Amino acid sequence: MRADLVTALREEAVRAGARIVVGTRLSGGSLDERTSGADLVVGADGIWSATRRALDPTAPEPRYAGLYSVSGTTDGPVRLPGDRPQGFNMVFARRRAFIYLPAPGGAVWWSAQVAAAEPPPDPSALGPAELSELFAAEKTPLAVLGASSAVTAATLLHVLPPVTRRHDGRTVLVGDAAHPVGAGQGASMAIEDAVALARELATAADVPTALAAFDRLRHHRTGKLAKTAAANRDAKTAGPVTARLREIMMPFFFNRFYEKATGWLYDYDPGRLPAPRTS
Ligand SMILES: Cc1cc2nc3c(=O)[nH]c(=O)nc-3n(C[C@H](O)[C@H](O)[C@H](O)COP(=O)(O)OP(=O)(O)OC[C@H]3O[C@@H](n4cnc5c(N)ncnc54)[C@H](O)[C@@H]3O)c2cc1C
Structure with missing residues (x-):
């Protein structure tokens, strides 16, 4: 499935005119060299993000x-x-x-x-x-x-402590680089980020305005999910009594409350992608 997603993204990027460079890793220094003339730098480089470190050398480490x-x-x-x-x-x-x-x-x-x-x-x-x-x-x-x-x-x-500097006027972190939520929802959040960022960039007056709007839009949802993810992790590290209680309660909870309790997560509609610009 992951390979299918990568193939689809790659084909779409090429169709939209992107030039894809593979086989090199960016570091703080090479980020500067390669991106100095760019209008926009999107740090989609995962939990060990070099872009995050370039944006804030004091950023937390996983x-x-x-x-x-x-x-x-x-x-x-x-x-x-x-x-x-x-x-x-x-x-x-x-x-x-x-x-x-x-x-x-x-x-x-x-x-x-x-x-x-x-x-x-x-x-x-x-x-x-x-x-x-x-x-x-x-x-x-x-x-x-x-x-x-x-x-x-x-x-x-x-895990990564909350990242406080997630963008400046030209660079923005998305996905795990900004808010790793671990197994379960991280890929979904990264994809939602991409949709939201594309929309803000298509409609805002300029890049800094778009990045600030994107961050405002996404911060609450990804922060809420980070708390849920921490609770899920705690559930998996619980001792025997808590684990047994959870086993007993889970069918009861799932049947009655699960859909309602997780509606904010699964019923969310990130909206449609803007039409590609022709010029
Ligand atoms: C065991 C496990 C199970 C999971 N299950 C789920 C699930 O069921 N559902 C779900 O939604 N999420 C799941 N996740 C989480 C999900 O995998 C991540 O949240 C998601 O991959 C984050 O996407 P991303 O694009 O932000 O980062 P990544 O997928 O980590 O991609 C970052 C990319 O940047 C590249 N890169 C990194 N550093 C550099 C550099 N310096 N220079 C150049 N390139 C660089 C990497 O090679 C990589 O290709 C799971 C994670 C784990 C570990």
Whole structure:
């Protein structure tokens, strides 16, 4: 899916007249050299953003969130305890969580999120057997892991304190560079940012006005999501009693309140992209 998104974005950018340069990384110094004549610099360079550092040398740096994730797909259809999984399922275990959902063809996509004060010494050494030990008390995760022979290497999750300098009159941070919210919504927020920024640039009198308007427009929503993301992280690092209570409460909460409680997130309409300028 990610490859499809990258392909679509690349094709659209080329169609709109962009020149794409690959294979070089910008640093604070090279940002200056390459962008000194630019009217606009968009820092879409992720959580380790060099643009953020160029904009504010005292900007916060990411730190390990005490959580890592390992994902995979079962080798084929798998028989799980209970019903066949529908939609998105989450099992909260002690200081870890397991997400699984049906993949086309009967297999199961899954992701294990594990709380650990220190990152694993060798992330590539974590396989289904090691994860099965971590989820030994959980029937469904065990069945899914038992049907999977390969996993992706562990991804360490990072957090970033709030970024206070997100733009000046010419440079703006978007996506994880400005507000990493972690697994779950970060890509959606980056895409919303892109739509909002394009609209402000198309309608504002000049670039500084557009960047200030963009920041005003996005700051509340991304800040609210950052708080939600922190609460979600805490849920995954909770102890056994809280985890068990959450397991019991979750179906009750989901059926009655989930849609309403998350309406601000999922019912949001970022609006349409402005028509491309012809000159
Ligand atoms: C395990 C995991 C699961 C996730 N699941 C979800 C999910 O289900 N839904 C969701 O919405 N989000 C999810 N996210 C979050 C999502 O991946 C990020 O929020 C999203 O990718 C941020 O997009 P971005 O474009 O801001 O940054 P990135 O995707 O990090 O892209 C930044 C780009 O800039 C490039 N770059 C960085 N530095 C430089 C430099 N100095 N010079 C040149 N190029 C540079 C990088 O190579 C990269 O191509 C997940 C994240 C993780 C780790």
